[in-house]
Amino acid sequence: MSVTETLLLVYLSTGFTVGFGHCIGMCGPIVVSLSLGIAGRSIWTPHLLYNAGRIVTYAVLGGLLGLTGSFVRVTANIAGLQKGVLIFAGILMIVMGFVTGGWLPKGFRTDNAGVSGSWLSKGYSKIAGTRKTAAYFPLGLLLGLLPCGPVYTALIGAARAGMETQHALIGAFFGASLMAAFGLGTVLPLILVARLVRLGWLQSRNWIYRAGSFLMIGVGVYFLVNALQY
Amino acid sequence: MIIGLEAVSILFTWKGKGVEMQVILKRGLIILGIMFGFFTTGAAAPDAILCHVHQEACKGRLSGRPVELEIFPKPVTAMTELTFRLTLPEDYLKENISPYIDLGMPGMQMGPNRVTLNAVSRRVYEGNGIIVKCPSGKRTWQATVTIPGHGLIAFVFDVRY
Numbered sequence: 001m002s003v004t005e006t007l008l009l010v011y012l013s014t015g016f017t018v019g020f021g022h023c024i025g026m027c028g029p030i031v032v033s034l035s036l037g038i039a040g041r042s043i044w045t046p047h048l049l050y051n052a053g054r055i056v057t058y059a060v061l062g063g064l065l066g067l068t069g070s071f072v073r074v075t076a077n078i079a080g081l082q083k084g085v086l087i088f089a090g091i092l093m094i095v096m097g098f099v100t101g102g103w104l105p106k107g108f109r110t111d112n113a114g115v116s117g118s119w120l121s122k123g124y125s126k127i128a129g130t131r132k133t134a135a136y137f138p139l140g141l142l143l144g145l146l147p148c149g150p151v152y153t154a155l156i157g158a159a160r161a162g163m164e165t166q167h168a169l170i171g172a173f174f175g176a177s178l179m180a181a182f183g184l185g186t187v188l189p190l191i192l193v194a195r196l197v198r199l200g201w202l203q204s205r206n207w208i209y210r211a212g213s214f215l216m217i218g219v220g221v222y223f224l225v226n227a228l229q230y
Numbered sequence: 231m232i233i234g235l236e237a238v239s240i241l242f243t244w245k246g247k248g249v250e251m252q253v254i255l256k257r258g259l260i261i262l263g264i265m266f267g268f269f270t271t272g273a274a275a276p277d278a279i280l281c282h283v284h285q286e287a288c289k290g291r292l293s294g295r296p297v298e299l300e301i302f303p304k305p306v307t308a309m310t311e312l313t314f315r316l317t318l319p320e321d322y323l324k325e326n327i328s329p330y331i332d333l334g335m336p337g338m339q340m341g342p343n344r345v346t347l348n349a350v351s352r353r354v355y356e357g358n359g360i361i362v363k364c365p366s367g368k369r370t371w372q373a374t375v376t377i378p379g380h381g382l383i384a385f386v387f388d389v390r391y
Contacts, residue, residue: 014342018339018340021339022338022339022340022341026365026366071360072310072311072360075309076309086365146365147363147365149338149340149363149365149366150339152309152362152363153340153342154341156343156359156360156362157342226365226366226367229367229391230363230391
């Protein structure tokens with residue numbers, strides 16, 4: 001097995017272990033929020049699209065770091081964007097929490113069959129509760145930019161790999177491949193969370209549904225506070 | 231974690247409504263697991279040495295011999311290029327050692343982040359690395375110095391964001 005193949009396997013397995021050890025805790029609430037937008041449909045296609053979006057973002061970031069060979073320069077340039085994404089994710093979860101908890105005024109409420117005409121409902125529909133499955137891909141692209149320790153750590157490796165290659169383009173390809181492998185490794189743990197926390201089941205147990213809503217609002221606020229300090 | 235929750239939930243199976251209750255409990259435990267994973271605070275390894283990395287070098291003993299780790303520039307800030315300087319006693323010179331440092335957060339899996347060290351003088355080894363920023367806001371990091379053939383020593387310190 002070549003060094004490249006070995007590294008790809010290392011990144012894949014790192015993504016898998018980090019996915020269970022870290023991503024379920026940190027990104028689990030986001031996945032739960034997204035699952036609540038998938039009412040009466042299979043979770044597979046939306047979540048696979050969401051994860052595909054994340055992997056593409058990771059690969060692009062890995063490619064950039066592989067190309068430049070500089071972790072610090074690239075991450076410094078995207079820090080502002082990441083803060084914005086953190087705020088977006090926080091707002092998304094707070095809105096989801098209020099909507100799924102049924103704590104919005106009647107005109108703002110959504111239901112499984114569709115959404116009402118209010119601005120909030122429309123916004124909610126666009127960012128998460130959309131009936132269009134394809135929307136989960138750009139959502140994944142965007143949320144792939146969320147600042148995350150293990151992703152940063154993997155990107156350090158991608159930058160190092162870029163530094164060690166003889167040509168910048170080879171470095172970009174190698175960095176992108178490593179980050180794609182890492183992202184691929186994280187898919188199974190997050191899909192597992194999405195599979196286990198299903199809307200249909202939550203709907204039939206009101207108290208758990210409410211508890212989940214509290215959790216989402218809490219995590220959303222936590223994200224916003226972190227974004228302000230980021 | 232999931233496997234553990236699965237095992238716990240299987241222990242609590244009600245008769246009659248057994249399957250239904252098992253499913254409820256299983257999923258409730260998973261939500262609790264997610265909450266625990268999110269809000270849990272990292273705890274340092276029990277034998278890790280706490281140090282004030284912004285003011286001084288981290289000092290400890292491995293197999294009775296002194297080990298000193300200096301990180302600079304100070305203050306030690308995340309997301310910047312850092313130099314890790316390891317100073318070992320002279321008796322290590324008899325051996326051809328290649329020490330390295332693994333960076334991580336106590337109690338939180340961050341993925342492998344290894345700093346390889348090269349000898350820059352008779353007793354001093356140096357390498358460059360980056361401590362990443364955790365959006366959870368936690369600032370406590372651990373540098374585990376491994377000296378192959380002799381064991382490892384962990385230093386715990388706070389970094390600045």
